[in-house]
Amino acid sequence: MARELLGKVLVRDSGGLLLAGRIVEVEAYLGKNDPASHSFAGKTARTAVLFGPPGYAYVYFIYGNHYCLNVSCEPEGKAGGVLFRALEPLLGIEEMAQARKVAVQGPRDLIRLTSGPGRLAEAFGITRTRDNGCDLTSPSSGLWIGGDGFRTRNIQVTPRIGIRKAADRPLRYILAGNVFVSGRKMPARDLRCAGI
Numbered sequence: 201m202a203r204e205l206l207g208k209v210l211v212r213d214s215g216g217l218l219l220a221g222r223i224v225e226v227e228a229y230l231g232k233n234d235p236a237s238h239s240f241a242g243k244t245a246r247t248a249v250l251f252g253p254p255g256y257a258y259v260y261f262i263y264g265n266h267y268c269l270n271v272s273c274e275p276e277g278k279a280g281g282v283l284f285r286a287l288e289p290l291l292g293i294e295e296m297a298q299a300r301k302v303a304v305q306g307p308r309d310l311i312r313l314t315s316g317p318g319r320l321a322e323a324f325g326i327t328r329t330r331d332n333g334c335d336l337t338s339p340s341s342g343l344w345i346g347g348d349g350f351r352t353r354n355i356q357v358t359p360r361i362g363i364r365k366a367a368d369r370p371l372r373y374i375l376a377g378n379v380f381v382s383g384r385k386m387p388a389r390d391l392r393c394a395g396i
Contacts, residue, residue, distance in 0.1 A: 202226045205271070208345050211344055221288055221324075222350065223287060226283060227282065249272050252276035268317040286315045358372045
């Protein structure tokens with residue numbers, strides 16, 4: 201599922217105003233067989249969404265100041281999910297910048313909007329209260345995953361980042377060469393080459 205999500209578009213309909221970003225980086229979390237997964241210890245009220253059905257938002261709060269968005273990916277009763285790590289902004293850039301309190305004056309500022317799980321959640325106004333448990337397969341939910349015909353070409357697989365347990369597992373999937381992938385320092389010449 202993580203591979204299939206790359207290149208798709210995350211969309212937020214906020215009262216008729218659309219925000220959209222291409223999914224360029226995700227990480228898979230494998231449930232009871234993965235000590236880094238929130239569902240590793242079993243089903244709780246907090247992690248119930250991860251136990252299926254697939255296609256629902258699991259939102260959690262981390263470090264006391266960031267929300268993170270995941271999607272459940274397994275049949276009901278079996279835990280597993282995918283964390284959204286980075287998006288390439290497509291629509292609603294001004295609104296994302298306002299939500300992030302970032303002035304977009306050049307290409308480097310665009311990267312600061314949705315590169316990283318906390319940043320993309322803030323840019324899209326994603327919170328646990330508002331979005332946890334919403335159906336990410338349905339536009340009527342206000343937050344959903346869609347497609348626009350984009351074809352992924354080069355997918356790179358790496359170990360997950362920002363975790364301590366099972367950090368060596370190759371479960372991070374990125375669109376290779378995309379400047380919006382988190383954790384990358386992109387020289388200005390590379391930004392120009394990417395058409396930004």
